[in-house]
Amino acid sequence: MKWLREVGWRYAVVLVVCAFALFPVLFVVSAAINPLGTLGSTGLIPEGASLKNFVDLLTGDHPFTKWFLNSVIIALISAFAGLLISVAAAYAFSRMRFRGRRVGLLSILLIQMFPQFLAIVAIFIVFTEVTELYPTFGFNKPWGLLVLYLGGALGVNTYLMKGYLDTVPKEIDESATMDGASHVQTFFRIILPLVGPVLAVTAMLSFIGTINEFLIANVFLRDTEAKTLAVGMYGMLTDKRDANFGMFAAATLLTAIPTVSLFLWLQKYIVSGLTAGAVKG
């Protein structure tokens, strides 16, 4: 009885919430291996198992592999470049003292409150011009979307990164400087490796964020071939909602493979990655 009151309720709560967390996932798996592949025929328990939906997806009319590549390339490069940009800025804010430092930090704090996509109308107008002048960075091109996403990099992550860098003792890079290391060497060889795991988590979260980005991408990418997963798969269900459902579920599972495995791999660093910048007590 005492066990029930002190420990038993914990299991009960966790199991109920786990069920809530898992049933949509179960539904996707069931839909993906359902040979009929329609929404109407899908329940929580699959009625049969086949890879038909996966085969249809990869050989059908929708250029799923192209979308997948577009998404992964854009998300990878923007996560990597965005991280480099923001960690460099955070290094300056954390380690150097210069005029305008406090103003800079405050304005970044202010700017990060305004999500970039709120300016979607202006972005559309700007890129109508850019498409005329530089087609490589215009509509329907991954590079255009990429530089656009990088515009948000400094605002979103710098503040958090500065939080991590502040936790690295200053003595470490001071001693490196004494040993003759330049600021470039200190940055790349001393600081970056020390905050590595946290950087990996932030990069992963930004990767997932970019994969899920829909608003800007939907305005930006109109050609079927140029679409990202979010835009392309949305169109897939708009076309034939019921009939394409199995394929859509299969596509969801394939998209989940990279993100879920990254999550599991970096699991133990995630908590510190999310909170290190904010939690200081």
Added chain:
Amino acid sequence: MTTEVTGAGSASSPHPGSSGQAPEQRSRGGRRGDAEQVRRTREVSTGFIVSRIAVLGIVAALLIYALPPLIQTEAWTALGVVGVVTALVAYLYLTPRHIPAKYLVPGTIFLIAFAIVPIVLTFITAFTNFGDGHRGTKDEAIRAIETSSVTQVPGSPEYYLTIAESDGKMVFLLVDPATKAVQAGTADGLSPVAGADVSLTGKVLSAAGYTVIPTAQAAERDAEIAAFSVPTAGGAVKATGLSRAFEGKADKSYDAACDCVTSPSGGRWVADEVEGYFVDAEGKHLDQGWKVDVGFANFAKALTDPTISGHFLNVLIWNFVFALSAVATTFALGMIVALALHSPRVRGTKFYRIMLILPYAMPGFAMLLIWRDMFNTDFGLISKLFGVHDWLGTPTTARLGLIVINLWMGFPYMFLVITGALQAVPRELTDAARIDGASAWAGFRRVTLPLVLVALTPLLISSFGFNFNNFNNIKLVTNGGPYAIDNSTVGATDLLISYTYRVAGFDSGVADFGFAAAISVFIFAIVATVSTVAFWRSRAQEEVYS
């Protein structure tokens, strides 16, 4: 500063050990001049030279890529900006000074170009009537009115038409039926073409500098061809079908004396600089207008226009309800599970944690669409389990559904951060509370919760900001619906951001960029006020000054 200067050169110095020691030995001998000299020689090491050559190379490549289109279109302001920025960046990375700027500039350039400039432009656009019908300048509107009124009159010249391309732009190759002379018509006007190969039927087979588009491909672009016109004196050349063109007379023409558009049949449309339209005596305007400043009209429209303001207020209220309940529900559920697992006596926490964060790791956009279909009236899982009901077609259940879906997507994040915060709460505090006779609930309410809240306030504020603009959730699940019968622009679950998206006409319909930008400005103002007040009241400010 000097250490950093010398260091910059030694990035790939072949003898890091010896060069690191040399200045120390010499300066110990009291010869400061020698040390200076060593530093100076190190400045021009291989690494220094290579990095500087790289800087110059990148600058040159950027200029070669960026400048020609600007010169071609005579965009001198843009050219000046690009030139000055490139020069400054080149200087910054060539000089050994201004080290903090070297780390800050890359992000700042992207931030200014793709975040701050769009925000400023949004504010400017909010004071104009920019949108469909008001896209360009007055001159462009006049030209559009004149060319679109071109009609074929008896006796106007006709041509054989071949569609071609030059530099990616469409060109009409026109063959005179009598003389077989070939002319090229572009958006700028007519020009003669020499040495073209013309078939017996008057088709141009090939012409130097032009790529002839095969008829089958041209047929796919018939809308573009029909809209294309080549301006000529007193009219324009337009296509009739894919192989014939005529030179017609403009029915309407602009008269600068009265600042109006007239037509021979007696029509008269006077320019209205306030509305940005040419208006006739009865108040009807021509389709093509131009962009004018409208002051606060867009903002006033949202607040006072009877067809909009009522819905706008509803959207605003629902927007707050959604954002607040999104934060509250995810925080509550995250807290409950985090507390449940926060005990050494629970086994298998690692396993449960993985199960619980799975919703966060799944691709969000796809899962939102899956949820939408689980709520489907006829086939959906929810209907199968809880009875058939038009879940997303009824305002109340649609709103509840969205909050449940958001709870599913958002609680793992809260669970993770609360777990982190709980681990940071010192055990002595909770133990002390228990020894003092506090019940488990009182201990949580008075000790744990306040500590966790203090630590997480910044994250809760940003979570509010995120959910206030949770476009994906609304767009992918309900698309703003259900809609009332008499109103197809605002739905019962629209957030301001999804409403903006629709008003801007990105999906379909008439684009009203000015009004859409005005709503964006409202969102800016709301988010800024709420976050500033919240930050100000929390202790987050202290971190800024640390």
